[in-house]
Amino acid sequence: MSTLGTTERPVAGGRFRFGDSLAGYGFLAPWLVGFFLLTLGPAIASFYLSLTDYSGLGAANWVGAENYVRIATDDPRFWTAMNVTFTFVLLSVPLKLVFALAVAVALNRGLSGLSFFRAIFYLPSLVGGSVAVAVLWRQVFAGDGLLNQALNTLFGFEGPSWISNPSTSLYTLVLLAVWQFGSSMIIFLAGLRQIPQDMYEAASIDGASKARQFFKITLPLLTPVIFFNAVILTIDAFKAFTSAFVISDGTGGPIDSTLFYTLYLYQEAFTNFRFGYASALAWVLVLIIAFFTAMSFLTARFWVHYDD
Amino acid sequence: MTTLALNKIKKSFGNLDIIRGVDLAIGSGEFVVFVGPSGCGKSTLLRMIAGLEPISGGELSIGGERMNERAASQRGIAMVFQSYALYPHMSVYKNMSFGLETAKMPKPEIDKRVRKAADILQITHLLERKPKQLSGGQRQRVAIGRAIVRDPKIFLFDEPLSNLDAELRVQTRVEIAKLHRDIGATMIYVTHDQVEAMTLADRIVVLRAGVIEQHGTPLEIYNRPANRFVAGFIGSPKMNFLDVVASDVRDGGVAIDIAGKRARLPIEGRVADSAKLSLGLRPEHIETDGAGGLEFGALTVVHVEHLGGQTIVYGRLVDGQSLTVALDGQRPISAGSTLEVRIAAENCHLFDEAGDRIGR
Numbered sequence: 323m324s325t326l327g328t329t330e331r332p333v334a335g336g337r338f339r340f341g342d343s344l345a346g347y348g349f350l351a352p353w354l355v356g357f358f359l360l361t362l363g364p365a366i367a368s369f370y371l372s373l374t375d376y377s378g379l380g381a382a383n384w385v386g387a388e389n390y391v392r393i394a395t396d397d398p399r400f401w402t403a404m405n406v407t408f409t410f411v412l413l414s415v416p417l418k419l420v421f422a423l424a425v426a427v428a429l430n431r432g433l434s435g436l437s438f439f440r441a442i443f444y445l446p447s448l449v450g451g452s453v454a455v456a457v458l459w460r461q462v463f464a465g466d467g468l469l470n471q472a473l474n475t476l477f478g479f480e481g482p483s484w485i486s487n488p489s490t491s492l493y494t495l496v497l498l499a500v501w502q503f504g505s506s507m508i509i510f511l512a513g514l515r516q517i518p519q520d521m522y523e524a525a526s527i528d529g530a531s532k533a534r535q536f537f538k539i540t541l542p543l544l545t546p547v548i549f550f551n552a553v554i555l556t557i558d559a560f561k562a563f564t565s566a567f568v569i570s571d572g573t574g575g576p577i578d579s580t581l582f583y584t585l586y587l588y589q590e591a592f593t594n595f596r597f598g599y600a601s602a603l604a605w606v607l608v609l610i611i612a613f614f615t616a617m618s619f620l621t622a623r624f625w626v627h628y629d630d
Numbered sequence: 631m632t633t634l635a636l637n638k639i640k641k642s643f644g645n646l647d648i649i650r651g652v653d654l655a656i657g658s659g660e661f662v663v664f665v666g667p668s669g670c671g672k673s674t675l676l677r678m679i680a681g682l683e684p685i686s687g688g689e690l691s692i693g694g695e696r697m698n699e700r701a702a703s704q705r706g707i708a709m710v711f712q713s714y715a716l717y718p719h720m721s722v723y724k725n726m727s728f729g730l731e732t733a734k735m736p737k738p739e740i741d742k743r744v745r746k747a748a749d750i751l752q753i754t755h756l757l758e759r760k761p762k763q764l765s766g767g768q769r770q771r772v773a774i775g776r777a778i779v780r781d782p783k784i785f786l787f788d789e790p791l792s793n794l795d796a797e798l799r800v801q802t803r804v805e806i807a808k809l810h811r812d813i814g815a816t817m818i819y820v821t822h823d824q825v826e827a828m829t830l831a832d833r834i835v836v837l838r839a840g841v842i843e844q845h846g847t848p849l850e851i852y853n854r855p856a857n858r859f860v861a862g863f864i865g866s867p868k869m870n871f872l873d874v875v876a877s878d879v880r881d882g883g884v885a886i887d888i889a890g891k892r893a894r895l896p897i898e899g900r901v902a903d904s905a906k907l908s909l910g911l912r913p914e915h916i917e918t919d920g921a922g923g924l925e926f927g928a929l930t931v932v933h934v935e936h937l938g939g940q941t942i943v944y945g946r947l948v949d950g951q952s953l954t955v956a957l958d959g960q961r962p963i964s965a966g967s968t969l970e971v972r973i974a975a976e977n978c979h980l981f982d983e984a985g986d987r988i989g990r
Contacts, residue, residue, distance in 0.1 A: 527680065
């Protein structure tokens with residue numbers, strides 16, 4: 323009988339060496355310190371604070387689930403923020419996906435200067451989330467902004483102040499988000515490159531038109547990438563903050579029309595000094611994101627095609 | 631009847647000529663194999679026939695109709711790809727029915743065709759599976775099935791066995807030959823494997839650098855290779871080539887000196903005295919016993935491969951030229967020993983300095 327499977331290493335060779343482990347932990351230290359001090363520590367602390375009435379000063383008094391009960395039953399601005407955030411997520415994520423995919427497909431057609439266009443289209447993703455661009459966006463969509471000047475010159479149309487109008491302000495933020503389609507596009511482009519060319523050749527011999535090839539070959543084979551992008555974009559959209567903060571001067575206005583969830587959370591913490599309550603809001607957001615992510619993974623097996 | 635005709639077909643990428651004026655007529659029901667080394671243009675030629683590669687010059691006609699500008703789907707062909715190119719997200723059934731659904735064929739007809747093809751290929755039990763749940767051989771069958779359901783005039787195979795292991799390759803080769811007999815369609819098959827070419831083809835087309843070097847039945851090509859390239863490419867182990875010098879050219883014969891021995895070979899055509907020639911000898915035609923024929927003297931054995939059914943001997947003649955000998959059965963030969971080797975005159979091939987066959 324073979325004894326290969328039961329052979330054990332000699333004790334001397336496998337002896338635990340404390341010095342070796344120490345060196346390993348030494349190299350890991352920067353990450354470990356960062357994780358415990360900046361991620362896990364604050365997360366635990368915020369959960370504790372969410373069960374208190376901590377105001378940033380003085381003692382944190384235990385209030386149990388009171389903050390969560392208030393969120394659910396007695397906070398109209400929470401529901402406003404939810405409404406604004408969900409509208410933003412439901413509009414910006416699909417639009418961004420479609421736009422990023424459309425540009426990726428166009429770029430994948432073997433254009434010359436592909437890397438140039440890829441860089442140009444990626445640029446908004448690098449700068450789009452910055453305060454400077456949000457300020458620029460304000461200038462573009464203001465009453466006397468670039469957009470209205472262009473509309474006036476081209477069509478003689480006197481546009482409203484898109485940002486000051488509660489019925490259009492959120493859509494300008496959706497547009498700003500969609501404009502930052504670059505990173506999704508790059509991932510789509512990589513996904514498109516992975517689809518073997520002979521699949522399209524087989525389809526063309528089968529008589530499939532370009533449109534049929536796109537819907538029957540490209541899209542199904544791209545579903546793992548679509549899934550990845552959708553999950554990442556959804557999480558990002560729920561966490562969107564900078565654009566609304568800058569464009570509404572931190573108010574979420576006009577009339578709370580751009581009151582993103584994170585902006586409301588920020589106001590509760592740093593304007594109203596209700597850190598305990600803001601912490602509870604943060605944990606509710608974690609649960610919402612976790613729920614949508616879990617749902618995405620649960621439904622994935624019905625529509626995401628993995629080759630292997 | 632001619633099904634497919636290539637007339638001065640050319641393919642260029644920029645200044646680079648890949649296919650340089652190919653003329654070929656393929657008859658209805660014929661099994662033609664394009665064979666040649668990597669980069670000879672055989673796959674490109676097949677893809678041009680398929681409509682996957684634009685034709686730079688010349689004319690391609692199928693069933694008498696010019697096809698140069700026709701879309702791939704309009705040419706009445708079906709293709710089996712080297713990678714199978716199965717749609718990974720579709721079941722075997724869907725893979726096979728995709729083209730028919732695209733052509734908007736009625737569902738009952740699609741079902742009938744898919745099930746008939748599956749029956750021929752014995753993959754009915756796999757119809758609901760996805761390609762990733764299949765073995766390499768099963769995927770290959772599905773790829774062939776996808777071609778069969780289209781009921782094409784011409785089947786195109788692009789190195790379809792190269793991703794299979796040796797045993798499965800032989801098995802699938804036999805099945806493809808049987809399929810050809812059963813459905814009788816025209817088949818064009820690309821391979822770099824000369825054994826596949828010899829075993830499958832009604833006619834072999836040997837290509838080199840975008841030019842047809844020779845086409846003919848497998849035995850024509852084996853027995854009368856048109857040049858040194860074809861002679862060396864077809865046959866395994868490869869044909870031996872010995873450098874010889876022509877002398878005493880007269881009466882339809884030429885004398886050659888090999889390893890210090892003089893032999894006389896019958897030839898047609900003209901050979902100049904003192905011309906440098908190449909004598910081609912197939913390893914399996916060289917004998918070590920008996921008498922008569924051309925004698926080469928002693929062969930010093932350098933290496934021996936015992937294959938069971940055959941013994942391959944690599945050695946050197948007294949003039950230093952290498953010679954490979956393939957002997958039937960198991961022989962007690964070892965490196966360092968010597969063998970007396972000879973060959974029947976009718977099994978000798980002579981090539982001139984340009985590599986062309988000196989007709990006989």
